[in-house]
Each structure stands twice: as structure tokens, then as C-alpha cells.
Amino acid sequence: MNEQAEPKKIKNLKILIADSNVFIAKTLHSILEAFGVRKIFLCHSLKEAEKRYYNTEMDCVFVDFMMENRSGIEFIKKLRTKPGEKNDPKLPIILCTGMTDRDTIFMARDAGVTEVIGKPFSPDQVLEKLENAVNNPREFINVDEFVGPNRRRRTLNRSDFTGENDRRKNALSQNNSGSENS
Amino acid sequence: MSDEQQKKEMLARANMAVGGVAKEFVGNLNDRVVALEKAIRQNDRAGVIEKAYNLETEAATFGWPRVTRICKWLRKVFAGDVDQMPSAEDILKTLNALKLMVCDPGNPDPARDEALFRELYPVLKKAVNDI
Numbered sequence: 001m002n003e004q005a006e007p008k009k010i011k012n013l014k015i016l017i018a019d020s021n022v023f024i025a026k027t028l029h030s031i032l033e034a035f036g037v038r039k040i041f042l043c044h045s046l047k048e049a050e051k052r053y054y055n056t057e058m059d060c061v062f063v064d065f066m067m068e069n070r071s072g073i074e075f076i077k078k079l080r081t082k083p084g085e086k087n088d089p090k091l092p093i094i095l096c097t098g099m100t101d102r103d104t105i106f107m108a109r110d111a112g113v114t115e116v117i118g119k120p121f122s123p124d125q126v127l128e129k130l131e132n133a134v135n136n137p138r139e140f141i142n143v144d145e146f147v148g149p150n151r152r153r154r155t156l157n158r159s160d161f162t163g164e165n166d167r168r169k170n171a172l173s174q175n176n177s178g179s180e181n182s
Numbered sequence: 183m184s185d186e187q188q189k190k191e192m193l194a195r196a197n198m199a200v201g202g203v204a205k206e207f208v209g210n211l212n213d214r215v216v217a218l219e220k221a222i223r224q225n226d227r228a229g230v231i232e233k234a235y236n237l238e239t240e241a242a243t244f245g246w247p248r249v250t251r252i253c254k255w256l257r258k259v260f261a262g263d264v265d266q267m268p269s270a271e272d273i274l275k276t277l278n279a280l281k282l283m284v285c286d287p288g289n290p291d292p293a294r295d296e297a298l299f300r301e302l303y304p305v306l307k308k309a310v311n312d313i
Contacts, residue, residue, distance in 0.1 A: 010192075021236040023207050027243060030199035035192050066235050069228060098239035120243035123196030127189070 007135040010127075011036035014057060018049035018075065019064040019096060024119060028062060028096070031123045035130075046075050054084045058091060060134055062117075065097035065104065073111045080112040080147040089147065090140045092133035096121070112148025114138075204244040211246075211287040215280055218256070222277060230260040246290075248299045251306070251313055252280045258310045268309040276302060 015037055019025035025042055032040050041056065043049035046068050053061065061079065065072045076093055083089040095108045098119040108116050114133040117125060138149040183191075214237050221229035238253035255276065258264055268276075279298045306313045 020232075021239060023203060023210075023240045024236070024243065026206075027200055027203045030203055031196045034196035034199045066232070069232075098235060098242070119239040123193050123200065126196075127193065 008059065010130065010134075011038065013037055013059040013130075013134065014039040014041075016041045016043065016049060016053055016056075016058050016061045018043045018046060018062065018067060018072070020044050020067050021064060024064070024096070028121075028126065031126050034123070035127065046071055049075065050078075053079065054086065057086045060092045060094065060130065062094045062096055065095055065099065065108065073107055076108075076111045076113055089142065090137065090149075092137065094129055094133055109148075109151050110146070112146070114149050200243075207240055207244045208287045211241075211249075211284045214240075215284050218253075219277055219281070222256070222260075222273070227260050231257050234260065246283075248295050249280065249283055251299070252276055252283075252302075255306050255310050255313055256280075264309045265311050266309055268305065272305045272309070275305065 015032055017025055017028055017032075017040065019028065022044065025044065029040055029042050041052050041058075043052055049061075049063070063072045063076055067075070072095065076095065079087075079091065079093060080089060083091065092114040093112065094115045094117055095111075095113040096117050096119055097104055097108070100116075100118040105116060114137070115129045117129045141148060141150055214233070218230065218233045218237060221233055234253045234257035238250050238257060241247070241249035241253060256273075259268060259273065279302050282298060283295045303313075
């Protein structure tokens, strides 16, 4: 039987923010603080963030993509492959980026990020991404070539799908009626 | 209190908090452009890319869309991610427009900024098509 884990309360999370961009980091910090999060660790360099990560148990990490000449991605890969003793390798990692082009998103996905949040972001986007990353995790893959959340998102029967023709749903109902008839 | 109500309150508090940071950003905007200009004049490519990117994302967050687009342009030019490399004169012209846009950030002039941006647009577009 599958036991559903109790959703984590946002205010009880321990969150690491790694962003060299002072005002963006401050904005994110203020947003999280307004959400009631009490333990927020703000780091403006990757060295500082790494030290903090390996010495403190975290529930979620926000990393900026462009930090230190695009080293944010390398940092994420390191967290995934060498999670250390304090943290779970499945720890939700949210990439913050001002560049939301296809290549950047693919690079982030392949590095093992849980969610990507495009800059500029609003408080409701932060809340949505955070809740999704922490309380609605995707299956975790750990193989030689890739460590991270499943890169395929499950979209079957999405309640928020608003298009006219949901082909996945149609295919599923056709399959179901086929199996009932047989 | 219902979950929905709690969420609404959280978001309202967060929006207020962002407003506070936005004020601080405005007070700092001029200095940031001066630092960017310094990096450009010193031909510090990595410095320009980092400063332009930071300013680009911050300006977008705090409601300075033309500053965002000019910074994006500068970032792409200095990263070599261009369709056609602009002349030094065009870069200087763009930088001067940016300086004018942020000269008194406490009293922004959207009409002036719009006119400046329109004038610059052909130059910007020639170098970076998706500006």
C-alpha cells in the first residue's frame, strides 16, 4: 500500500538561496519570509552556498543559473551527485534564471533541477514552484548518466488542462473502454 | 482560517515585501548603471555580462522594462551572441540612453524613455534580433 507523506508546511522549511544578484536574492528572501519561512540561508557565492549546504540540513535550494559565469548548473550537478551526509540526494532544487530559452531549460533539466523559475518572478509563482517541488515530487531517477527528478512530467488527466482536445485523456478513455468491452 | 484565505494573506504580505525591496532598488539604480558603464569602458567582458544580467533581471522584477531590454542587449553584445556586432558608437549611444533613463529614478519619465527606446530600436534590433 502506498503511504502518502504528510505535506510539508512552508513555514517549517529550511531553504538555501544561492544568488549573487543582491536584489533578486533579497526579493526571494523577503517573499519566503512573508510566507512565514523562518530558516532561510542567503549566500551570494557558490563557495559560501556549498559550505552551508554540506553543513546544514535543507528542505529546498534556490540557485541562480548565471552565478559565477554560469556555474550554477555545475553546482546543481554536484549537489545531485555528491549530496553529502546532511541532505537527501532527492532534495528539491529550484533554478532561478533570467534566460528561459530552450537550451537553458534543457541544460537545467539535464542537471537534475526539480523546478525552473524564470526571472522576473512574482510571489505566487514562487509559492507554486515551492509547493510543487516540496510536496509534489516527481519520481527520482538515479542512473549513471542522470541523477534527478524524472525529466518527463506526468500530464495524464491534468485537471488544469483547458484545451479542447486532450489526446492523452482521450487515448486513456479509449483504452479503458476497449478493455471493458473485451 | 481556510487554506485559501491563508494563501491570500501570505501572497499579500509577500507583495508588500517586494514593494519594499523595489524602493531600495530604485535608490540604487543609478549606481548600478555607473558600475556597468565602468565595466564597459574597461572592456571587462565578464563584468559587463554579469552586471548587465543582474540589472536586466532586477529591472524586469521591479518594473523597468526598457532598462531590462537595453541590459539584455548589452549582455548579448558582450557575450558575442549577436546577429551583427554593433559599432562602438552604437554601444555608446545605447549606454547614454540607459544613463538618461535612470538619471532620476525617483521620478521616472516613461514618455521620454519610450521616445529614447524608439530612436534606439533599429540599432538594437540590427545587432540582436529578438530584442
